[in-house]
Amino acid sequence: MSSQITVRIDGVLCTATEGETIFEVAEANGKHIPSLCHMEGVSSAGSCRLCLVEVAGIDRLLPACTTPAQRGMAVTTTSDRLSSHRRLALELMFVERNHICAVCVSNGHCELQALAQSLGVTHVRYPYNSPRLSVDVSHPRFVLDHNRCILCSRCVRVCDEIEGAHVWDIGGRGIGSRVVADLDRPWGESQACTACGKCVQVCPTGALVEKGYAVEEMTRSKAAIARLAVKKGATP
Amino acid sequence: MQSAASQRLQTFDQAFVDSVIAERTGRPGALLGILQKVQEHQPAQYLPTEVLEYIAAKTATPLSRIYGVVTFYALFSLAPQGKNSVCICRGTACHTRGSRDLLEQAMMRLGLQQDQDGETESLSVTTPDGLTTLRTVACFGQCALAPVVEVNHTIFGHMNERSLQKALETLDLGGPLS
Numbered sequence: 001m002s003s004q005i006t007v008r009i010d011g012v013l014c015t016a017t018e019g020e021t022i023f024e025v026a027e028a029n030g031k032h033i034p035s036l037c038h039m040e041g042v043s044s045a046g047s048c049r050l051c052l053v054e055v056a057g058i059d060r061l062l063p064a065c066t067t068p069a070q071r072g073m074a075v076t077t078t079s080d081r082l083s084s085h086r087r088l089a090l091e092l093m094f095v096e097r098n099h100i101c102a103v104c105v106s107n108g109h110c111e112l113q114a115l116a117q118s119l120g121v122t123h124v125r126y127p128y129n130s131p132r133l134s135v136d137v138s139h140p141r142f143v144l145d146h147n148r149c150i151l152c153s154r155c156v157r158v159c160d161e162i163e164g165a166h167v168w169d170i171g172g173r174g175i176g177s178r179v180v181a182d183l184d185r186p187w188g189e190s191q192a193c194t195a196c197g198k199c200v201q202v203c204p205t206g207a208l209v210e211k212g213y214a215v216e217e218m219t220r221s222k223a224a225i226a227r228l229a230v231k232k233g234a235t236p
Numbered sequence: 237m238q239s240a241a242s243q244r245l246q247t248f249d250q251a252f253v254d255s256v257i258a259e260r261t262g263r264p265g266a267l268l269g270i271l272q273k274v275q276e277h278q279p280a281q282y283l284p285t286e287v288l289e290y291i292a293a294k295t296a297t298p299l300s301r302i303y304g305v306v307t308f309y310a311l312f313s314l315a316p317q318g319k320n321s322v323c324i325c326r327g328t329a330c331h332t333r334g335s336r337d338l339l340e341q342a343m344m345r346l347g348l349q350q351d352q353d354g355e356t357e358s359l360s361v362t363t364p365d366g367l368t369t370l371r372t373v374a375c376f377g378q379c380a381l382a383p384v385v386e387v388n389h390t391i392f393g394h395m396n397e398r399s400l401q402k403a404l405e406t407l408d409l410g411g412p413l414s
């Protein structure tokens with residue numbers, strides 16, 4: 001049913017299976033595309049726009065993580081235009097919340113910070129929103145700090161798709177969007193939460209963390225989630 | 237436990253909610269339809285926590301997904317709404333034609349206070365007497381008539397302070413607007 005196709009990525013011919021996304025084909029062929037909301041083991045959301053790529057013959061940029069590779073496609077993953085869009089996306093994330101790396105538990109292990117460094121975001125060209133946001137410390141083991149959330153929805157997807165608890169979702173809309181537990185209750189009061197910690201392991205920033213860590217101490221393991229996803233798929 | 241659960245169900249019409257769920261389950265977009273029907277049936281046109289919890293349990297929908305839907309669509313309300321509704325468009329076309337002033341005027345006439353954090357993306361406030369709910373929307377789709385205001389389900393175009401004043405006088409407040 002699934003046939004082999006050929007696509008060109010940055011000029012190199014790559015073999016792919018029909019239905020694979022551009023992102024997957026690129027990774028399989030040793031090409032790294034920047035990403036934040038995408039995560040191996042859970043569905044794609046296409047929300048962060050870091051993985052935008054150029055496809056020959058199409059004017060607008062397409063997200064690699066949700067666009068299926070098609071026969072004969074010619075994809076460009078690095079260009080000045082793409083870098084400037086990716087930098088812009090990052091700058092807007094910094095503007096929206098309060099990212100003070102120097103006092104963050106994830107300093108030095110943060111995917112947002114690492115991407116900003118690798119894409120050369122040395123400053124932000126727009127005024128900061130500096131919203132007043134809360135920190136939820138009601139859970140006995142974990143903390144949710146809205147100041148550092150980028151709304152990537154990895155926590156939502158991993159809790160729903162891997163743990164099966166669906167504690168999290170995104171409430172509100174636009175600039176007022178927030179990650180919410182149940183009916184926007186304190187996390188510690190959630191009846192659905194099993195305290196498995198998967199959401200904490202996959203958060204790319206310092207928004208979901210384990211209690212008891214000081215600045216720069218919070219490291220994570222995403223790889224375990226990909227392994228669990230494989231196991232889950234294997235057992236009916 | 238049993239009695240505690242049935243106690244809580246008194247805040248809404250359980251038989252009605254059950255029938256709406258039964259009629260819509262399995263249809264695409266069922267949740268939206270269920271929430272909309274139930275809200276229309278509620279006396280103060282809103283969705284109390286108890287009803288959301290009941291729908292979640294009955295339809296096996298995660299609470300956070302329901303909350304996400306209810307807070308995404310402007311049509312849903314988590315707080316009791318007044319019997320009068322005033323809705324001011326704050327979309328781009330209406331903004332450039334002075335809808336901010338109209339909003340300020342309506343807030344003042346209704347005796348409502350602006351949120352301390354300044355202007356939020358969308359506003360929905362009810363007067364302390366519970367009679368009137370003032371909301372904003374991001375566009376009515378009637379930009380040619382900007383600025384647009386809706387008062388008790390009638391759309392008014394090309395509004396100015398005088399016509400807004402007139403429209404607000406039609407509100408049923410059980411007496412003249414002071």
Ligand code: SF4
Binds near residue numbers: 163167168193196199
């Ligand atoms: S700890 Fe586990 S169950 Fe609780 S919210 Fe996180 S992923 Fe869901």
Ligand code: SF4
Binds near residue numbers: 150154202203
């Ligand atoms: S809490 Fe973390 S994982 Fe969840 S949406 Fe925010 S940044 Fe993403």
Ligand code: FES
Binds near residue numbers: 034038050
């Ligand atoms: S990784 Fe593709 S949009 Fe976020």
Ligand code: FES
Binds near residue numbers: 330
């Ligand atoms: S902006 Fe007000 S109707 Fe479109």
